Amino acid sequence: MGFRVGRSGARLVIGKASVLMAEKRLMRQASARQSGRVSQRLTAAAVAIISGIAASPVPATAADPDYAAERAAMIRTIATYSAEVSLATGRDRIGEEVLEAMGIVPRHEFVPEDVRHQAYADRPLPIGYGQTISQPFIVAIMTDLLQVALNHVVLEIGTGSGYQAAVLAHLARQVYTIEIIPGLANGAAQRLQRLGYANVATRAGDGYYGWAEAAPFDGIIVTAAASQIPPPLIQQLKTGGRMVIPIGAPFALQHLVLVEVDDERKVRTRQLLPVQFVPLAGQH
Numbered sequence: 001m002g003f004r005v006g007r008s009g010a011r012l013v014i015g016k017a018s019v020l021m022a023e024k025r026l027m028r029q030a031s032a033r034q035s036g037r038v039s040q041r042l043t044a045a046a047v048a049i050i051s052g053i054a055a056s057p058v059p060a061t062a063a064d065p066d067y068a069a070e071r072a073a074m075i076r077t078i079a080t081y082s083a084e085v086s087l088a089t090g091r092d093r094i095g096e097e098v099l100e101a102m103g104i105v106p107r108h109e110f111v112p113e114d115v116r117h118q119a120y121a122d123r124p125l126p127i128g129y130g131q132t133i134s135q136p137f138i139v140a141i142m143t144d145l146l147q148v149a150l151n152h153v154v155l156e157i158g159t160g161s162g163y164q165a166a167v168l169a170h171l172a173r174q175v176y177t178i179e180i181i182p183g184l185a186n187g188a189a190q191r192l193q194r195l196g197y198a199n200v201a202t203r204a205g206d207g208y209y210g211w212a213e214a215a216p217f218d219g220i221i222v223t224a225a226a227s228q229i230p231p232p233l234i235q236q237l238k239t240g241g242r243m244v245i246p247i248g249a250p251f252a253l254q255h256l257v258l259v260e261v262d263d264e265r266k267v268r269t270r271q272l273l274p275v276q277f278v279p280l281a282g283q284h
């Protein structure tokens with residue numbers, strides 16, 4: 001029996017063992033509906049990934065209490081996958097600095113004890129409250145698409161475990177992150193502080209409205225699926241800034257969308273990849 005987190009794991013929708021049959025059906029339906037070469041190539045890429053590599057978790061041992069070997073294997077997996085989606089993302093490969101950041105952040109510190117042995121497998125994992133820490137590959141893609149620079153100020157919606165915020169903290173000057181479930185927000189705040197992430201500010205609240213006092217942001221990353229791009233987030237994005245956000249109905253096929261605001265404040269969106277995320281909660 002393959003591993004499953006339920007229907008809420010944030011991940012790229014590809015045909016690996018962990019992907020539910022229902023998701024595969026959704027993807028086939030979506031592929032059939034969509035004509036056009038990019039869609040066809042993306043499906044081909046997904047098929048290529050099915051038959052390809054998978055993270056091979058090596059449990060931490062007394063000699064490797066930091067899971068260094070597992071983390072290195074995760075990075076190799078991400079690097080290999082990234083070529084398969086390059087046509088869809090428009091990025092040749094995941095940037096070295098993103099891989100380096102993910103090679104540093106101790107993902108095992110961000111997951112509950114009972115799933116720690118799976119921390120570096122390329123799959124979402126439960127973090128309590130019915131939520132998940134996203135699949136490493138989707139974290140890498142979303143972070144890479146943001147094109148974060150060292151002087152950037154970045155906003156994340158959906159702190160969850162705090163893992164994505166920690167990855168961003170290695171790449172940006174300042175990270176702001178908002179989580180709607182107070183228990184998760186508190187847990188992530190304590191974890192990030194304990195691990196020394198001094199450039200991450202956390203808040204419990206509804207991220208739909210952004211963080212107006214800290215705006216504008218060079219980049220905004222939303223790690224829960226919205227039915228539409230929240231207007232407050234567009235307003236809080238700098239001219240020339242980028243937002244990466246999953247868009248689609250709850251628990252249906254969604255798409256990762258790249259949003260860019262040009263010099264005249266015109267908003268350009270590009271639908272990149274089929275994904276599945278937990279829904280953006282709250283009354284909007």
Ligand code: SAM
Nearest residue numbers: 010158159160161163164179180207224280281
């Ligand atoms: N980025 C997280 C990490 O690294 O662990 C994983 C995020 S998880 C896929 C999505 C998170 O978004 C959940 O923790 C969920 O509670 C949160 N969320 C959902 N709706 C939200 C909202 N309106 N504002 C803020 N957070 C929200």
